Amino acid sequence: xPTSEALTRHGRRWVILSFxxxxxxxxxxxxxxxxxxxxxxxxLWLHQHLLLSSLIVAVTWAFGTTRGLLLIRQADRFAHxxxxxxxx
Numbered sequence: 331x332p333t334s335e336a337l338t339r340h341g342r343r344w345v346i347l348s349f350x351x352x353x354x355x356x357x358x359x360x361x362x363x364x365x366x367x368x369x370x371x372x373x374l375w376l377h378q379h380l381l382l383s384s385l386i387v388a389v390t391w392a393f394g395t396t397r398g399l400l401l402i403r404q405a406d407r408f409a410h411x412x413x414x415x416x417x418x
Contacts, residue, residue, distance in 0.1 A: 333408075334405045334406075334409040334412065337401050337402070337408060338401075338405040340401050341397075341398045341399065341401030342398065342402065344395070344397045345394070345395060345399065346398075347394060348390075348391050348395040351391050353391055356384055356387060356388075360376070360387070364376055
């Protein structure tokens with residue numbers, strides 16, 4: 331069973347990684363992806379489907395942020411439950 335601290339760390343990791351691909355950084359993210367994938371089939375697909383790529387990045391960001399915040403909230407609830415159990 332994970333501890334409250336482990337859940338919090340895991341949740342923070344999700345939020346931090348999601349911040350890196352935040353849609354407000356989309357031009358930078360797509361620029362880096364296009365540069366890294368240049369000359370590959372994935373790079374060609376990214377160049378030809380820019381709108382779909384942007385949507386995928388935005389959905390990934392939303393999922394990652396939500397997952398991270400839920401893990402942090404779960405850690406908080408777990409910590410409160412442990413404190414309540416110990417005080418009883």
